Amino acid sequence: MDKVNVAQKLSLFTEHWSPKIVGELNGQHVKLVKFKGEFVWHKHEQEDELFFVVKGWFNMEFRDRTETIQENEFIIVPRGVEHRPVAPEEVSVLLFEPATTLNTGDQQGELTKHHLERL
């Protein structure tokens, strides 16, 4: 029940595409992640995902359009919708999603993280 300082947690890691758990409530996880470059196209069959930009910006690509998400903006990607985050520069993002969510969704591969660190 201690408070969490987002900047302090972000200072604890440098890897990209490796979400860290920083909170848990109601079966959902709060995660922090740094993106840089292009992720894989994927979708989540059972989970809606929220991406809140803490620092920087990135493009969320959908099959039919791209949304640019700036600092202090968020987007909710509903379950079943294919998406791909692309970050030309490093961006820090807070995620809010069910504890069951796998980062690469239905596309398991090299980028898949099965065991997330807690900070």
Add this chain to the structure above:
Amino acid sequence: MDKVNVAQKLSLFTEHWSPKIVGELNGQHVKLVKFKGEFVWHKHEQEDELFFVVKGWFNMEFRDRTETIQENEFIIVPRGVEHRPVAPEEVSVLLFEPATTLNTGDQQGELTKHHLERL
């Protein structure tokens, strides 16, 4: 699936203690609220609540201690734990909590909001 700009949503209302729904995912709501002054002591029997400070700061009082939550910090209050937000100055807060959450929890009264506006 449109992105949400937090500052733009906050510019749409001025009332205190009246959460607005700005997102929904996995049975959870994302809300924005402005606090000023003292709220009522209450708890939620079934819901954990996350308070993320977007602008300003406030004190989260518990029966045995007080936590000061600054900008870009959050605190998760587990179900069953009595708490009272106190904001000496206006603060803007983002809430993540189950869609079933009533703002005053087990203490229904004048401050209770049964029907929340969506922005």
